[in-house]
Amino acid sequence: MSVTVLGVDGTTRPSAASARALSRATLAVGAARHLESVVLPTGCRRLELGPLAPALAELRAHDGHAVVLASGDPGFFGILRALRASGIRPAVVPALSSVQRAFAAIGRSWDDAVVVSAHGRELGPALNLCRARSTVAVLTAPGAGPAEIGAGLAGWRRTLVVAEDLGGRDESISTVTPDEASLRTWREPNVVLCLRDTESVAPRGWLAGGEPWPPADGWALAESEFHHRDGMITKSEVRAVVLAHLAPRPGRLVWDLGAGSGSVGVECARMGAAVVAVERDPAQCVRVVANAGAHGVDVRVEEGAVADVVPHLPDPDCVFVGGGGAAAVELAAASTARRVVVALAALDRVAEARDVLVRSGFAVDGVQLSAARTVELPGGGLRLAATNPVLVLAGVR
Template sequence: MIGIDGGGLPPGADDALAAAEVVLGGARHLRSVPVPPSASRVELGPVEPALERLAGRRGVVLASGDPGFFGIVRLLRERGYEPVVLPARSSVQLLFARLGRSWDDVAVVSAHGRALGPAVNVCRARPAVAVLTAPGAGPAEIGAALDGWPRTLVVAEDLGGPDERLTTLPAAEAAARDWHPLTVVLCLRDPDAVPGRGWHAGGEPVPPGRGWALPDDAFDHRAGMVTKAEVRALVLARLAPRPGTLVWDVGAGSGSVAVECARLGAAALAVERRADDAARIAANAAAHGVDVRVVEGEAPAALAGLPHPDAVFVGGGGPEVVAAATGADRVVVALAALDRIAPTRAALHAAGLAVDGVQLAASRFADLPDGSVRLAATNPITILWGTRP
């Protein structure tokens, strides 16, 4: 394997090419290296037929940058090859060198040959993300998908090539432009921020060190309008928030569920009809150092046009809200009113979800004047969840 970055071949590449019986690579890579006349030149299109040309022959595979970083090395090893890798500089390494910025805090995701949605959700959730792109999953598509999230993009076109260019612009403006087919995108919450000294590549790991299902007083709330910690613990388990997913918190109140999902690495969107609670959600998110997009409005009308969720928590609203949210693969509903259980269960079934549920009745320790404790009951809550088979 030989990596190519526009700055010359890595050490040992000339000898490997001279001894090759077959050289595989994209058309632009084959044009850029000295392929010996005796070697077969195989232009990569469909991968499997090209790899068959390597069988029993000394071969060289050409690839961009470091082929061990989201590259073809994995595919070769899956097919039983044990490649010798001569890497060049990866496109991500080149990008940050051009910017003069450290990048140990940056999450790196790929939309090349993969779905764009998970990569965009990481951009929605994390302060600094580098995206390896592909046709149909490039700067324009990323910029459009970030509508509603304040982000700045640095678009690096043709890194190391003759058309190299770096452009910094708001995400919304990237959606309206045409771009070079070879791009890497850096998505930033604050383009002027100097990242703190960390210890874990890609930013702080998840789950967070303080755990989850935080105490109720970890969130500012209105007169006890917060999903209680015991309920939140089960809700989080059923929502399964994680990097690459988007979770809606509908009827969010204090936004405790949305904030906890964001702390677990998911992109989070909170829908709340009250302006004072919407402000509390934003303040709670900031206090915990996470991003939560707040949409002020009443569900189900406020849900129209929002990006498609992977999971939805409904903490406020009737079966009509549940019905509007059932495009997700996971829907979790917390109910205090018994008369809403049957119609909510019916709405989940009608959406084709497999439905289950439980009632939680927790009693918490409460101090007595003599220093002993008693048990103080909290209101029973019924939790229903639906999952797509």
Template sequence: MTLTVVGLDGSPLPPGAAAALAEAELVVGAPRHLAAVPLPDAAERVELGPVEPALAKLAGRRAVLLASGDPGFFGIVRLLRERGHEPVVLPARSSVQLLFARVGRSWDDVAVVSAHGRALGPAVNVCRARGATAVLTGPGAGPAEIGAALDGWPRTLVVAEDLGGPGERVTTVPAAEAATRAWHPLSVVLCLRATDAPEVPARGWFAGGEPAPPPGGWALPDTAFEHRAGMVTKAEVRAVALARLAPRPGTLVWDVGAGSGSVAVECARLGAAALAVERRDDDAARVRANAEAHGVEVRVVAGTAPAALAGLPRPDAVFVGGGGPEIVTAAAAAGPQRVVVALAALDRIAPTRAALLAAGYATGGTQIAASRLAELPDGAVRLAATNPITLVWGEVQDR
């Protein structure tokens, strides 16, 4: 028997939907969807609350399942196929399409993430990292929760409520104000980096913006960063640190004792949200300048760790570029999956490892002693040694 999934967006039914409904033995949908379409008198109606009991009634029957927008876009089509169904899909316009049509903005540069039935954290981290992100919301992950989570990041939210419905409204507010308001449960959010004037997206070729890894790769040369008298995590050390931190879209990385911010900038270039903690005003300014030079955003928190770490949003990974075991202990207490510590002083290796073990991490480490090619006056080359650095890391194994 045929299962037809019909998308609804408040406009006339998609072609073929009326015929499928007229022949249906069973029609499944949310109450608002069942009330919005003509139903045959003989068809059984099932309100879509808990999903599994409703799906169990589909087997062997000519059925129509009503869904919002494009049911193949973060919708029920995936679940149906997981259950062995091969539905005919008649889509309407997705809520993301409608949102951008309402605001008159192109959206090929926009990352689209879902917090509907999923953890809110990864979606918020994409909002923190990107200049433009569309978020499909859900209970406990609506505009207010998104706005509250963006505290510390300058963002504007465009909230589209009940698109295509009688309560449709599109509102533009600062993220902080969004956190204080009540919103329609059917909302989609556009999160934009706050600027004085609306930006016209650059012409691109890849939907969602430039893909990661970025052009030029990672572990950039030390000369790619403005730094204070060589106070920059060397490229070879950075390469291994990035491998252990695993920065990617949806994650938040802290760079504690950031110095030049080279690690934070590289994490941001790989798609992560990045936060740099730095006590020196001049180095904090360098972090901002380096982020701007590489076209990424790094939130800079001025202060001395471990006190400056209190109240910051929970990270997925932490890089500690300077400081003792007390900073490592405070970083681990924030609950990241991974902590990576760079050490020049040998007497800090054992206490750092002990701090990570005490926090429940499985530990590892390596010493990096790189020698770089350096040109001699006659054009020949020699090996010029850099200062050896020990990386000690901890990883949570059960997540």
């Protein structure tokens, strides 16, 4: 048994290696459109790909030379992983991937792009990356396509480029807003490019997909790294503990309720999470926008009372409550979040907040944080200056 996996892109002529593999084939496996796109030898048996397990069994049992036809690059979110996992070690002749072709169609470099797959997976993590990052390519599937992505991006400033039937007879490229995408019916297959800015191009970096997480200059940044009002900011020592309990990461959505200057939300965005900051003070909302811009991240800011805003937000994975009172804790506990972290300066609110979380099914830990920082004395020595103590409640559902 020998197997060659051939990438098919619908436009380029088969390479010499592809032609040689096809000429020897006694079994060809692939989607109907791929089987129709190649010339097979007389007597070659065709197996249209449906459920994967029967096809893998046929390939393992086949005595001759088999070819497996796949879209684009079979090693890029393709069938190659499943073949190798089943014990088949094929030769591979790739073609252009759909992501390469989509970016080429709009004439844009894509080494800054994050590529995610919603094919056979939950759409939520892919959506959250689209909400967090400036350049994302999404490999779609029925029920997790341009319309669903567009609906999920309501409230975020994005442009979607939808590439339909790449390499096929009905290939088309559409540039639309998320709202426009949500209202249309799209041909399969397609790939979606989600862009924060269609014109600007990120500076050339050293790592495909942009800078890695966690950020290179650390986290729990000094208060001086943020615009804030009269010291009204979550202190860096508290932020360090809060971030540890929230566990923000790419693919997750964080609510920052009672965001103030937005230091926690900005730090979560620096860790790769999508973030919605809710704050009722217009001046503080401006500070959140300024702080997010200063650190090169995207934080969606919603101005208004927590109780008015939260019912209209997409479901979170984790919530930080820095303000908003008891109502904010109630709404956080009632959400889909698996993790809720509450920072409290007033002791009389601790028991109530903890009770709300426990009643909602959270296991709750609490810690009082009281830091003393070194301060230089006029004579050159050091003394310790205490910061105000804060109690952090961390709930895990």
